[in-house]
């Protein structure tokens with residue numbers, strides 16, 4: 001299948017030799033439409049998921065981010081089933097998934113790992129991440145269990161998600177004692193949420209050689225501009241998103257000036273608002289930040305992968321930077 005891949009310049013995941021495209025595919029949207037995590041998005045069925053994954057592969061995306069909690073294995077099962085259907089050889093793509101830490105201690109990392117491999121069928125877990133810092137166990141206890149999995153060659157790299165700078169450093173230091181290292185921290189980062197630039201996460205990641213994986217890079221769809229267009233936020237199937245602050249009319253109004261600027265730049269470049277927003281993320285700290293936009297339609301995945309074709313000058317990047325700083329919600 002590799003001949004189908006478009007050439008996309010790959011970057012290294014942390015200090016590993018794992019090469020990933022600067023844009024990966026977020027697979028929360030494959031959670032199955034049920035439960036809390038599922039009802040966040042409109043339901044994506046297997047056929048749609050297959051189209052999304054297929055177009056992503058064709059456009060040169062070589063990695064996929066999923067999690068145990070996305071439909072309790074549903075997203076992982078859908079992803080592995082469609083990869084199988086598309087005859088993708090296990091090991092030819094990079095799979096990142098996450099352990100759900102809430103109400104659990106670190107022993108569950110080992111205990112539940114078998115469920116991950118079952119859900120992912122024969123596709124190996126390349127990057128295993130702690131979904132957020134909510135476990136009953138300490139960070140060193142969690143990292144030591146992760147290190148056991150890595151030493152047994154059950155996973156290739158260890159990551160965290162939603163860890164602050166101190167927690168990330170602690171995780172890294174624990175792994176260093178075992179001769180290993182932390183590879184990534186998956187956090188929210190987009191033109192409307194630039195917290196990591198101020199709270200030490202980005203700086204610490206750069207210092208320690210940890211890749212930042214930017215989740216919600218399109219602010220859950222807001223940075224496509226579609227919710228600013230009249231009435232779209234009412235007609236679109238918003239799911240649980242409608243209860244979040246950023247989808248309130250007031251917040252949308254606040255970000256409108258930025259959307260207008262992105263629209264202008266996009267028109268000049270022959271691209272779209274979302275492509276400019278994604279290009280800004282992966283170029284703002286080249287090679288240090290990668291993005292995993294989610295898609296509920298094949299056209300989304302196609303457009304998002306094509307963002308890599310948009311070239312922004314340093315002046316344009318700086319202009320977007322300044323305009324976004326003025327309207328960022330946090």
Ligand SMILES: NC(=O)c1ccc[n+]([C@@H]2O[C@H](COP(=O)([O-])OP(=O)(O)OC[C@H]3O[C@@H](n4cnc5c(N)ncnc54)[C@H](OP(=O)(O)O)[C@@H]3O)[C@@H](O)[C@H]2O)c1
Pocket residue numbers: 025026027028029041042065066131161162186187214215216217218219220221222224226236237238274292293294295296299300301303304
């Ligand atoms: N670690 C964590 O705690 C965490 C948290 C959140 C997300 N994530 C990961 O990050 C991934 C991405 O984040 P996200 O899904 O929250 O937000 P996102 O990628 O910013 O937004 C995804 C949504 O934006 C819309 N969209 C995407 N591309 C589009 C396009 N080209 N044109 C029009 N609309 C488009 C779609 O909305 P509609 O479906 O409404 O059309 C899509 O479902 C997730 O899939 C997941 O893997 C991780």
